[in-house]
Amino acid sequence: MKRIYLFAVILISVFTFSCSHQVTRIEPTATPDINGSWNNTDSRLTAEEMIKQCLGEAWLANYNDSKGKKPVVIVGMVANKSHEHIEAETFIKDLERTFIKTAKVGLVQSGKKREELRAEKADQQSNASVSSMKKFGLENGADFILQGSINSIVDAYKRKKSVTYQINLELTNIETNEIVWIGEKKISKLVKN
Helix, strand or coil, X not given: CHHHHHHHHHHHHHHHHHHCCCCCCCCHHHCCCCCCCCCHHHHHHHHHHHHHHXXXXXXXXXXXXXXXXCCEEEEEEEEECCCCCCCHHHHHHHHHHHHHHHCCXXXXXXXXXXXXXXXXXXXXXXXXXXXXXXXXXXXXXXXXXXXXXXXXXXXXECCEEEEEEEEEEEEEECCCXXXXXXXXXXXXXXXXX
């Protein structure tokens, strides 16, 4: 009888521990590569490297020399054309954050957030005091737009897989449509199962 009881306790213990989850908190900058997919470290490091490249090119000095002020940039669409789901907005935020950190360019809001700001200004026209109301027509217009894409190439055989991400970004002068900078970064990962 003792054996059956002991066996039942062991069986319940094994079942209980095999079904439990273990969670360990880690620093967001120390993301481990668990399955070889695009992750927040890829996003952050790519944004930092590409913005450093972009701001190190001649277009910035040329603009500063000709206009006497820092350019205003808007980050446009970065299309995910890769084989996996990548939330492009997190990469766009990393790009914007890096631009702001450098203080070499002004950055203006884009997309739906800009629409929300304009709706707030419209609401203020009838609901805010005259002294605190924000006026229309005083936005900073962007001089340049940054756009791009995230692509991937997958090569797999048996239990090995190679994934190469290619990130392409272009900075375009909004007034002239002249492309003033093209940047590219590749990240390659080898995954063994």
